Amino acid sequence: MALESESHLKYHLLDDDSEKGETDNFLSQRSSSSDDGPRSWYKPRRLPMRDLLAILPWGVSVVLAVLCLVLLSKLQRISEEFGSYEAGFRFAPGVPLEEVRFSGSPHFYDNGTSWRESVDLTVPWPENMQLLGDPSPEVDKNWNDYIGKRYFSISEEEAIRAWGDKRHEYVDQKDGGYTAG
Template sequence: MKYSRLEEYINNENEESLHEKEPPQTKQQERRRSRIWDVTLLSALPWILNILFASVLLFLFLSPSYSGPSGSYETEFGTDMTLPTKVGLKRVRFTGSPHFFDNGTAWRTPVDSNAPWPENRRYFGEPSREIDWAWHDLIGDRYFSVSEEEAKKAWGDKYVMYRDPYRGGYTAGLDMFHALHCLNALRKALGQDYYPYTDIHGQVHLEHCLDLLRQEIQCYGSTTLIPQKHFDGLEHPYIDSDQVHTCRDFSTLREFTTERGEGGRLYVPREEWDDKI
């Protein structure tokens, strides 16, 4: 085997007249070093990939401004209206989950009047002016004037079909307030002795509201875990929905809507249409 390598070395020497030939042992050393490097690289590759993967995850975790191609809950999604100020996130413990006495009778914790608005008001119960005013402060004056630029961004080429023929310009509101309006309509439907029935808020409207709320809940898909717990007055577990959730700051959205109204500092003047009704 040694003689074969020597013969190969002598034959190749004539073909490489322009370069000085290295001794055979040097090539063997290079091949050995190359094999060692290949083995080392292959052995280290999983660790290198793990480090790179962990670095990417750490970057995403530590970067609150990161958002995917569709946007993010904290910044805004591509389908959201762009607001002049960032809507912060808040950790909020929900309230209102039923409790049970030992005899099985259900009860709910009273509203905490010292809690920050809007959680310091009653929104459900026996119909009353107090509850009606609470809902008015929550969702009143929810529609505002929209600029043509905002209309194009929101509705694309079909934006012209949303011209307001009565007041001029375009009129719209944030979807959240429409969903709350629907919830309030369902509340009123439970107290028809107190709230007069109207055709426009009849069965079709109620079914629309139910279906809208179904889609809203499915769309935002909260993954906060809701546990079941034991109550002595029940023969089976019952949920405890009073858990901490991460929410957009409602007060910021309410303030923005108010300021977009006529007379507000963010009001958009309406464009007059020739075919205004």
């Protein structure tokens, strides 16, 4: 390998007779001007690509968060325009607001036994429908009225495709075949 002289390298001799210490000479050489003009010993470093890639997800997250907040505030304003019956909903005067108390849930005494409110027969159907309680023809009739024609019969082939070996749990005793719905 041949030694090549680099013309752009410049060497500065340190003055040993100087009253300055070694550190002072070194620092003065770095901050002194050269042929290219004054140079600072500190060069601002540019962000390498990997630093930019590390910052990118945070920047995108901030932009998306701001966008979500803006859209959420607009959506909230739109929903406030419609209102509700209780909070100033604009509706035709012929449509009254009626609050109804739901009484279908069972209640329990402290000893664990259940009780329920009696059915108000003056209330129109279906609010007065008795669906809970001891088995009776009235409860059965109400369930039939309530679910109507929801359930229907299917063939054995359809039952095999739907339930496989568990199809025997859905045998339709009344109409034959299997009950689905």
